[in-house]
Amino acid sequence: MNIKRKSEFFIISSICLLSFLTCHKIPTIKLRDFPFQKNIEPSHTLEFPVDSDWFNTKEPLTKDKLLGKVVFLNFLSYTCINCEHILQDLKSIERKWSNELAVITIYSDRNYSKEKNEIVRQAILLNDIDHPVVIDKDFSLWQTYNLNSWPTLIIIHPNGEILGQFSGEDIFQSLDSIVSEVVKDSESSDTLNRNKTLPLKKTIEPERLLYFPEKLAIDAKEKLLYVSDSKNNRILKIHIESGEILESIGSGYSGNKDGDYDSSEFNHPQGIFLKDKSLFVADTKNHSIRKIHLEKKVVETIAGNFSRARTIHLPGFGKNVNLSSPKDILELQGTLYIAMSGHHQIWKMDLKTSEIDLFIGSGNNNLLDGNFKDASLSHPYRMTYHDNTLYFTDRETNAIRSAKLIQEKVDTLAGKGIFESGDVDGIFPKTRLQNPSDLFYHDGLIYFSDSQNHKIKTLNPITKEIKTLIHSKNFDETVHANKDNSFEPSGISLFQNKIYFADIKNHSIRILDLKTKELSELKIKTHLNIFKNKNSFYDKFQTYKLKEIKISPKSNFLNLNIRLSKGFSWKYNSPFYFKKTSLNENAVKFLSPKEEYLQRPKFPVSFPIQTISENSEIQIHSVLYYNKLNQPLQELLKKVQIQIKVIVDRYGVVNPTVDLEI
Structure with missing residues (x-):
């Protein structure tokens, strides 16, 4: 449904529903008054399939648990940009009506597989969803409520009757009025229960060195890798060969402050683009474009005023223009191109004058080729450039498109439409993708990440032929990924x-050698304390006093081997923390940084040391992440302090190993 039709439908639905609430007692509203819900029997509302997978709850929700509350059933897709927007409006309503309202988000997917549970879990974390979430595995709930678009809200009275539905976004004021009216009516009819609570259990994870890394930018000359560390609300500067985090840009807290690296704030930054001594950032949930001055070490806002645009297109200058969920940026000859996902368009900004204007797209959420003005895009996500042509991924239509700058024409290279996804190589129009993400042009081909097919593929932009380059299943022994x-x-x-x-799923950076086809991982580490909760992170370590060891003065390493009890496994996609202390450095001295964060350490871990003489006590603090084998999605944390007396002896062990089972 395009934005114009959404708006019209939304207004009509609002008027109809509000008129019913004003002119009729709510319990007397009959389902026949809502023809789009004529297939729903009253007894079937608030019923969910018994095999449904739930999140953010201790147990599945039932009708009995929900009666007494105003209920919003929020139908979403995890690639729908408008669905991201409605979640923000719902947060405001939930805060205001916390005792009267229950919101349940329903992820509907006609191509369900068990793997989608992990995708939904990621969506919950990325969007900070606190309320219950359920997966509509086979579209049964979608079909029951006779829906045809995302996002859609079904509104249910505390007595269980359906009142109406909304499709689209920007709904706070209307829904706030509706909830107010329903609450008044349900109080008079004694059907509201403010004291009833739902069995909630929020999906949470500990802090990580990388947390949903999105876009990469490489400074080949300086051998630097910049990463938009989106959920950590920062940009990381990493040495591309050693994996050492050299600088963290942003405090890590969600916000919109400009300033130096330590005090500035981002809100889920995604696209980044390196140009000379500047790094441009699409600060997605701040609805703004930021510029990082790499020499001055300062962050500056150059476009957007941190408020989401409600109209399809409103030209203007710099910080006076409202943007809508920019997902990527690309600079060409003084012009900054912006993937304005919230409006299904591409905008442009003159960096000299700061003038911002529409460039490509009608604003209709669809897959339609043609001239720049009339073409329809659908959640433009990432962009690249070659030979007067912009190439971009269209996320909701699972497509890759081209925009020829001279001819001003949009063409589809892969993809068919919003409900068309799959994993089919070959030549367009037979090819199918599933949520293609980023892309770059190299040597006549477009290399792109076909994210939810877990593949990297190539596309010939002339013949429109797609070939798979690598699939994660080819590397089971090397990737140390999740259970699958x-x-x-x-x-x-x-x-x-x-x-x-x-690798957004495993919160890591991987490397594919195009010559050898070998896959490896960039081991991310740092001696910087870049976690937000800097104090509580180091509290409450469990102490293990181990027996003394004799170490040879010829030793160059001290090895630490920590083993888990049966039934547990390491959760390698979290940063393991190690702090090493020698109370007598004349005897044993650690040569590596005192504090280190290691991504995916392989036990035993080796620490470089220098041994001289005498005795010392060594202390190693470590923060470790693991899970139960039968609960792979639940992450557990263990803080240990190891104390060992060390005697330097010429008959001691060379490079000894300290062994501990927890």
């Missing part, structure tokens, strides 16, 4: 004939 041994590629870039890509 798969990666989910997002940001993708080229350096020295190697593809670097962000």
Whole structure:
């Protein structure tokens, strides 16, 4: 449904529903008054399939648990940009009506597989969803309520009757009025129960070095890798060969402050683009474009005023213009191109004058080729450029499109439409993708990440032929991924004939050698304390006092081997923390940084040391992440302090190993 039709439908629905609430007692409203819900029997409302998978709850929700509350059933898709927007409006309504309202988000997917549970869990974390979430595995709930678009809200009275539905976004004021009227009526009819509570259990994870990394930008000359660390609300500067985090840009807290690296704030930054000594950032949930001055070490807002645009297009200058969920940026000859996902368009900004204007797209959410003005896009996500042509991924239509700048014409290279997805190589129009993400042009081909097919593929822009380059299943022994041994590629870039890509699922950076086809991982580490909760992170370590060891003065390493009890496994996609202390450095001295964060450490971990003489006590603080084998999605944390007395002896062990089972 395009935005204009959404708006018209939304207004009509609002008027109809509000008139019913004003002119009729709510319990007397009959389902026949709502023809779009004529297939729903009253006894079937608030019923969910018994095999449904739930999140953010201790147990599945039933009708009995929900009666007594005003209920919103919020139908979403995890690639729908308008669905992201409605979640923000719902947060405001939930805060205001916390005792009267229950919101349930329903992710509907006609191509359900068990793997989609992990995708939904990621969506919950990315969008900070606190209320219950359920997966509509086979579209049964979607069909029951006779729906035809995302996002759609079904509104249910505390007595269980359906009142109406809304499709679209920007709904706070209307829904706030409706909830107020329903609450008044249900109080008079004694059907509202403010004291009833739902069995909630929020999906949470500990802090990570990388948390949903999105886009990459490479400074080949300086051998630097910039990463938009989206959920950590920061940009990381990493040495591309050692994996050492050199600088963290942004405090890590969600906000919109400009300033130096430590005090500035971002809100889910995604697209980044490196140009000379500046790094441009699409600060998606701030609805703004930021510029990082790499020499001055300062963050500046250059476009957007941190408020989401409600109209399709309103030209203007710099910070006076409202933007809508910019997902990527690309600079060409003084013009900054912006993937304005919230409006299904591409905008442009003159960096000299700061003038911002529409560039491509009618604003209709669809897959329609043609001239720049009339073409329809659908959640433009990432962009690249070659030979007077912009190439971009269209996320909701699972498509890759081209925009020829001279001819001003949009053409589809892969993809068919919003409800068409799959994993089919070959030649257009037979090819199918599933949520393609980032892309770059190299040597006649477009390399792109076909994210939810867990593949990196190539596309010939002339013949429109797609071929799979790698699939995560080919690398089960090397990726150390989640239980299904798969990666989910997002940001993708080229350096020295190697593809670097962000594995958004496993919160890591991987490297594919194009010559050898070998896949490896960039081991991210740092001696910086870049976590937000800097104090509580180091509290409450459990102490283990181990027996003394004799160490040879010829030793160059001290090895630490920590083992888990039976029934547990390491959760390698979190940053393991190690702090090493020698109370007598004349005896034993650690040569590596005192504090380190290691991504995916392989036990035993080796620490470089220098041994001289005498005795010392060594202390190693470590923060470890693991899970139960039968609960792979639940992450557990263990803080240990290891104390060992060390005697330097010429008959001691060379490079000894300290062993501990927890």
